[in-house]
Amino acid sequence: MLRVFNTLGRKLEVFEPVNPGRVAIYVCGPTVYDARGANLFQSPTGYFAVMLDPYEIRKDFPILSTGVIYLDNAATSQKPRQVIEAVARFYESVNANIHRGIHRLSREATEAYEEAHEVVARFINARSWREVVFVRNATEAINLVAYSWALRNLREGDEVVITVMEHHSNMLPWVAVARMRGARVKVVGLKRDYTLDYEELERALSERTRIVAVTQASNVLGTIVDARRVARLAHEVGAICLVDGAQSVPHMPVDVRALECDFLAFSGHKMLGPTGIGVLWGREELLEGMEPFLYGGDMIREVRYRGGAIEASWNELPWKFEAGTPNIAGGVGLAEAVRYLQRVGMEEVRRHEEGLVRYALKRLSELEGVELYGPPPELRCGIVSFNVEGLDPHTVAALLDQRGIAVRSGFHCAQPLHEYLGLTEGTVRASFYLYNVKEEVDALAEALEGIAAIAAQAAGQRAL
Numbered sequence: 001m002l003r004v005f006n007t008l009g010r011k012l013e014v015f016e017p018v019n020p021g022r023v024a025i026y027v028c029g030p031t032v033y034d035a036r037g038a039n040l041f042q043s044p045t046g047y048f049a050v051m052l053d054p055y056e057i058r059k060d061f062p063i064l065s066t067g068v069i070y071l072d073n074a075a076t077s078q079k080p081r082q083v084i085e086a087v088a089r090f091y092e093s094v095n096a097n098i099h100r101g102i103h104r105l106s107r108e109a110t111e112a113y114e115e116a117h118e119v120v121a122r123f124i125n126a127r128s129w130r131e132v133v134f135v136r137n138a139t140e141a142i143n144l145v146a147y148s149w150a151l152r153n154l155r156e157g158d159e160v161v162i163t164v165m166e167h168h169s170n171m172l173p174w175v176a177v178a179r180m181r182g183a184r185v186k187v188v189g190l191k192r193d194y195t196l197d198y199e200e201l202e203r204a205l206s207e208r209t210r211i212v213a214v215t216q217a218s219n220v221l222g223t224i225v226d227a228r229r230v231a232r233l234a235h236e237v238g239a240i241c242l243v244d245g246a247q248s249v250p251h252m253p254v255d256v257r258a259l260e261c262d263f264l265a266f267s268g269h270k271m272l273g274p275t276g277i278g279v280l281w282g283r284e285e286l287l288e289g290m291e292p293f294l295y296g297g298d299m300i301r302e303v304r305y306r307g308g309a310i311e312a313s314w315n316e317l318p319w320k321f322e323a324g325t326p327n328i329a330g331g332v333g334l335a336e337a338v339r340y341l342q343r344v345g346m347e348e349v350r351r352h353e354e355g356l357v358r359y360a361l362k363r364l365s366e367l368e369g370v371e372l373y374g375p376p377p378e379l380r381c382g383i384v385s386f387n388v389e390g391l392d393p394h395t396v397a398a399l400l401d402q403r404g405i406a407v408r409s410g411f412h413c414a415q416p417l418h419e420y421l422g423l424t425e426g427t428v429r430a431s432f433y434l435y436n437v438k439e440e441v442d443a444l445a446e447a448l449e450g451i452a453a454i455a456a457q458a459a460g461q462r463a464l
C-alpha cells in the first residue's frame with residue numbers, strides 16, 4: 001500500500017514496497033521499523049519518506065473494481081475491505097448490546113465500542129476519550145451543541161457568528177436556536193480569492209458574540225479555513241468556537257489541541273467508515289457543564305421514583321450524550337477506518353489530494369467553456385467545483401454519469417453560498433480521496449471537453 005522512498009537529496013528512489021495493511025511501519029530518521037520495533041530498512045545515505053500509492057490502495061476498495069470513476073467523495077467516501085470485514089466480523093461473532101449485560105458477548109461488544117472512542121480520541125489528539133461522543137453524523141453533532149449549549153446559554157441580543165461558506169448543517173441549527181432566544185446570526189463573507197475574510201470576521205465579533213461556528217474546509221469551494229485563528233479571535237471576545245470538520249478530518253491531519261477550538265464535529269461515512277456514525281468532540285469542562293441532548297437509556301446514573309416524582313442524574317462522559325442503544329457496529333467500523341487512515345498517514349492523504357487538485361485545476365482550466373471556482377490548491381482540500389457554459393449543473397452531471405463518472409451537482413446543501421457567488425443554478429463538484437488517481441482526472445477532463453464542445457455547438461446553432 002505504501003512505498004518507502006529513500007530520499008537521496010531531491011531524488012526519490014523507491015526502496016522497498018511494504019504493505020502496512022499487514023505491517024504497521026514507522027519511519028524514524030534513516031530507519032524504518034515495523035510495529036514490533038524491528039528494524040526493517042536502514043538507509044545508508046539519506047532519510048526515508050513514506051508515500052501513498054493510490055494504485056495499491058484502490059485494491060482495498062471492492063466498489064472501485066466495478067469500473068466507476070468515483071469523484072463524489074465529499075458526499076460520502078467508499079469503504080475498504082478492512083472496514084466492511086470489521087463490521088461483518090462484529091455482527092458474526094461479537095454482537096450484543098453494550099453496558100447492559102454481564103455475559104461475555106456484552107462485555108466484548110462494550111470493550112470494542114469503548115475502544116473505538118479511544119481510537120478516535122488518539123486520531124484527533126483529544127486529551128481523553130471522555131471528550132469523544134459518538135452521534136449519527138456531523139449534522140447531529142452540531143445540533144447537539146446548538147440545543148444543549150447554545151439554547152441554554154444564548155440570551156436576547158446575543159450573537160452567533162458563522163460564515164457564508166457553511167453547509168446548511170452548520171447554519172440552520174444556529175438560525176433555529178437564535179430565533180428561539182431572540183439572538184442574531186451574523187454571516188461573514190469571502191475575499192475575491194474565495195478565502196475567508198478574516199478582517200470582516202474580526203469586525204463581526206464583539207462582546208455580544210457567544211459562539212463562532214465555522215467550517216474547516218468548504219464542501220463547495222474546498223477553501224481551507226485557518227480554524228485556530230478563528231478560535232483565537234472567538235476566545236478574545238469571550239466566545240466559544242465550534243469547528244465543522246466534516247470535510248477536513250477525513251482529508252488532513254486535525255489536532256483538536258493545536259486547533260484550540262471548543263467543539264469539533266465530523267462524520268464517519270466521509271472518512272472510509274460506515275454511515276450512521278459520527279463524532280462530536282468537545283472540551284471536557286464544557287461537556288460536563290451541559291445538559292443532555294437526548295434522554296433515555298444508558299445516559300443516566302440513576303432514576304428514582306420518590307414522593308410521587310421521578311428524579312434522574314446523568315451518566316459520566318461521553319455516555320451522558322449517547323442515549324439509547326448506539327450504532328455499535330458503526331463505532332467498530334469507524335475505528336477500523338481510522339486505523340486504515342493512520343496506516344497511510346494523514347499528511348500523505350493531504351499531500352496526495354493537493355497533487356490531484358493541482359493537476360485537475362491545470363487540466364480543467366485549459367478547457368474552453370469551463371469556469372472554475374475556489375482558491376489555489378495549497379489553500380483548498382480535494383474539491384473542484386465548476387460550471388460548463390450553456391449547461392445547467394445537473395445536465396453536466398448526468399452527461400458525466402453516462403461516461404461512468406460520478407460527481408455531485410446542484411447546491412451541495414450550501415445554497416446561501418451559491419447565492420452569494422451569483423451561481424443561481426449551483427455548481428458541478430468533483431471531490432477526491434486517497435484512492436483517486438491522475439488517470440481519473442484525465443477521464444474527467446476529456447469528458448468535459450466533449451460536453452463543453454457539444455454545448456458550444458448547440459449554442460452556435462441557436463444563434464443562427
Ligand code: C6P
Binds near residue numbers: 167218244247267
Ligand atoms: N456534505 C456534501 O455532499 P452529514 O450529512 O451530517 O454527514 O454531514 C453534514 C455536513 C456538514 N458540514 C459539511 C462541511 C459537509 O460537507 C457536510 C456534508 C455532503 O457536501 C453531503 S450534503
